[in-house]
Amino acid sequence: MSKRLVPSMTALQCFEAAARHLSFTRAAEELHLTQSAVSKQVAQLEDMLRHHLFLRIRRRLQLTPAGSLYLAEVNKILTQVDMSSRYVLTYGEQTEILKVATQPSFGVRWLIPHLKGFGKRHSNIHLDIRNEMEPFALLQGSADVVFFYGQGTWPGATCVELFREEVVPVCAPELLAGRELGSAAELAELVLLQSTSRPEAWHEWFLEQDLQSVSAYHGPRFDTFYMALSAAQTGCGVALVPRYLAAKELAEGSLVMPWNHAMRSAGAHYLAYAEHAAEVPKVRALVEWIHEQLQA
Structure with a gap:
């Protein structure tokens, strides 16, 4: 050597x-x-x-x-x-570090709220949560558990389906100027905010309603849904996002659905860990905790 x-x-x-x-x-x-x-x-x-x-x-x-x-x-x-x-x-001798990788929007809007109480039950486990746009951290050994959106087929890993999602159009109320749309086609007249991770989303959304729109691929593009949501809130256009990400804003009224059509996404959200780590206590602790949260 x-x-x-x-x-x-x-x-x-x-x-x-x-x-x-x-x-x-x-x-x-x-x-x-x-x-x-x-x-x-x-x-x-x-x-x-x-x-x-x-x-x-x-x-x-x-x-x-x-x-x-x-x-x-x-x-x-x-x-x-x-x-x-x-x-x-920052850690004591009895502490274990559990490295978690997640996509940014999912981490902020779903994962972190569902981790409340985990540290109290498992005081010996400290979570190290990092943003990962692609689910390669597990393969690289830089994460113990990965949360990702996709099809759930990953050689060498156990993938646990968390939930499927549906995407909906959202925008600031003032963008509509008090009017109600007469059809989904009228949505194409507004600025459509695009997602880098799902470039076909608007095209598929229109297609589900037997519509074609040249505007489906046009508009400002954002790396994360979280940024697209922020842009929608400020009146920059209409974002097509998973409903769970916009639930808080829709309930508060800072965002509205300009057209009431939800499209079921092709993939789902998964939790994944290496097959050989199935019985590792810290990994099992998080998997069981997330399962409990889904059952609550």
Whole structure:
């Protein structure tokens, strides 16, 4: 096996500080080292990489192209190490960390409200919830449990269906200016807010009502339903979103349905975990908790 090119943390810190200050002297002051020690660490790093990281011009430092490229990667590494170190400090020896990945809108509107009380029952389990637009975290090992929307077929994973959904058009009341639409076709005259994750949604919604609209693919596009909802609330147009995401606003009246047609989505929301993790206590605890919430 070839030798790994893994420089010391000291060398990386010296390089990062010198690159940030463009000065070995100021880097040394920050790191409480001598100027020669910082210079030596950087020189050793350059020898290892076989590239100059700095140009020394009239007692001033300037990053080379290789140095700029390396700095971006080193910053990521040092940031991750710092975050991981602070992360460990927040937990006790008896605590387990359960890493959960979820799509942003689902996490905000459904998952987090349904986690109320979980920490009280399982005080030894700390949840680490992260936004994931695609459900690949489980395969990459960066999550223990993943919540995703799709078809529920995932090799090597157990997928538990949570619920199916229906999507409905919503907009701010003032967008309609007090009028009632006479047909779904009139909706195409308004600005249709598009979803990046479901680009066919409006086309399919119109098609269900035997309508074709050239406007089905036109309009501002948003990465998340949550952003589309916000845009709809401010009067930017009509959003086509899962009903559960807009339930609060519809009940409050800050959003209305301009046309009362709900379309059942092709997929469903799932909870997934690796097959080999089925009996892992922390995973089982969350799976059972979510099951209880669905039965409540």
